[in-house]
Amino acid sequence: MGGLTLVTQQGGERFESLDKAYTDYTRGNYAKSYEIFDYYAKNNNLHAVLATGYFLFMGYGVEQDYVKAKSYLDRAGKSGFARAFYLLGLLEKNKAKTQQFSLVAERLLNKAADMGDPVATNALANQYYQRGDLNKAISWNEKAIQLGSRAAKRNQQVISSGSNTKVISVPSANNDALAQLRKSSAEGNAQASYELATRYHKGVGVNVNFGEAIRLYRVAAGQGSDAARKILPVLLSKQSSTGGINSMWMQQTSNMIAMPPVILADKENKG
Numbered sequence: 001m002g003g004l005t006l007v008t009q010q011g012g013e014r015f016e017s018l019d020k021a022y023t024d025y026t027r028g029n030y031a032k033s034y035e036i037f038d039y040y041a042k043n044n045n046l047h048a049v050l051a052t053g054y055f056l057f058m059g060y061g062v063e064q065d066y067v068k069a070k071s072y073l074d075r076a077g078k079s080g081f082a083r084a085f086y087l088l089g090l091l092e093k094n095k096a097k098t099q100q101f102s103l104v105a106e107r108l109l110n111k112a113a114d115m116g117d118p119v120a121t122n123a124l125a126n127q128y129y130q131r132g133d134l135n136k137a138i139s140w141n142e143k144a145i146q147l148g149s150r151a152a153k154r155n156q157q158v159i160s161s162g163s164n165t166k167v168i169s170v171p172s173a174n175n176d177a178l179a180q181l182r183k184s185s186a187e188g189n190a191q192a193s194y195e196l197a198t199r200y201h202k203g204v205g206v207n208v209n210f211g212e213a214i215r216l217y218r219v220a221a222g223q224g225s226d227a228a229r230k231i232l233p234v235l236l237s238k239q240s241s242t243g244g245i246n247s248m249w250m251q252q253t254s255n256m257i258a259m260p261p262v263i264l265a266d267k268e269n270k271g
Contacts, residue, residue, distance in 0.1 A: 018048060025051075028180030030061030038062075041072065050076035050084055057091055059191055066091055082115035086123070093258065094227075101127055101258075113140070118147035125152060129159050130255050178205060185216070190223035197228065202254045210250040231257065 021036035034055045040048030053072030056065050070091060076084035089101060089108035096102050101109060106127070112120035125140035141159045144152030178199075184192035197216035200209045214235060220228035234256070238249040 018045070021048075021051070026176060028176045028183070030055065030180065032061070034061030046076060046079045046081070049079070050081050053084065054087055057087055059189065064191065066095060080115075082112045082117035083119065085109070085112035085115070086117050086120035089120070089123075113143070116147060118144050118149035118152070121147055122149045122152040122155070125155065125159060129155075134159070185219065188223055190220050190225040190228070193220035193223055194225045194228050198257050201250065201257055210245050210247055213250070214245060 016036050018036065018040055021033045021040075024030075024033035024036070034052070037048045037051040037055060041052040049072050053069050053076055055061055056069035056072060058064070070088065073084045073088050073091070077088065085108045089105040089112065092105035092108060093101050096105070106124075109120045109124055109127075113124055121140055121144035125137050125144055128134075128140060129137035137159050141152050141156055145156065178196075181192045181196050185196055193216050197213050197220055198204070199206050200216060201213035202208070214232075217228045217232050217235065221232055231253075235250065235253055238246045
């Protein structure tokens with residue numbers, strides 16, 4: 001990890017390295033990971049600035065705070081981190097409480113993609129695909145593949161065929177991250193519950209399970225998720241002939257749901 005192996009003094013004692021912060025993150029120990037990243041961010045380490053902004057945006061190990069998150073991500077973006085602009089785009093979408101990216105959010109994604117961020121580029125391909133603009137979807141998908149996006153490669157056949165019957169795939173969460181999401185959901189974290197619901201709805205990192213998706217959307221709504229409260233009436237507006245879940249409708253509506261946030265790579269690089 002090169003220059004990220006840093007150990008410094010705090011109150012006369014050695015403070016953990018950024019390597020430890022990344023390890024804690026991958027193991028789902030978000031509170032400890034945030035503490036380390038935040039310390040280095042305050043000491044002007046730009047990788048830590050980006051990570052701290054991400055944690056504040058997601059509410060991982062710290063209370064979710066879009067204002068503070070934006071401050072850190074703006075700073076990281078000005079320092080040349082393409083991923084910061086992608087996260088700022090997600091932040092704008094979440095603030096607007098919409099399923100699609102707004103013009104402001106889309107401009108941020110375009111900026112990240114132009115700087116060579118494969119995640120943002122793949123997200124744009126998916127966005128245009130969901131809108132039915134296949135020419136742009138194919139173009140961005142090809143660019144994402146060139147940038148090394150494995151998710152884009154998996155999506156290529158679906159996008160190129162113009163079929164809207166298959167679920168677009170994104171990088172899946174690892175088992176530790178999913179376990180942490182479930183733990184956070186059980187502890188009352190609305191965003192964690194909503195992310196789990198979207199994963200079961202779309203089959204991202206887990207097998208599709210519409211019943212579990214509906215249950216988790218209801219949990220998230222009860223915990224205060226505006227996005228869950230907005231989508232639930234839509235999902236329940238069409239039921240099967242027996243009054244149960246309409247699988248065809250759930251499949252169709254999965255294209256309305258934004259992709260779950262991409263988990264931060266443990267070796268974040270500029271551009």
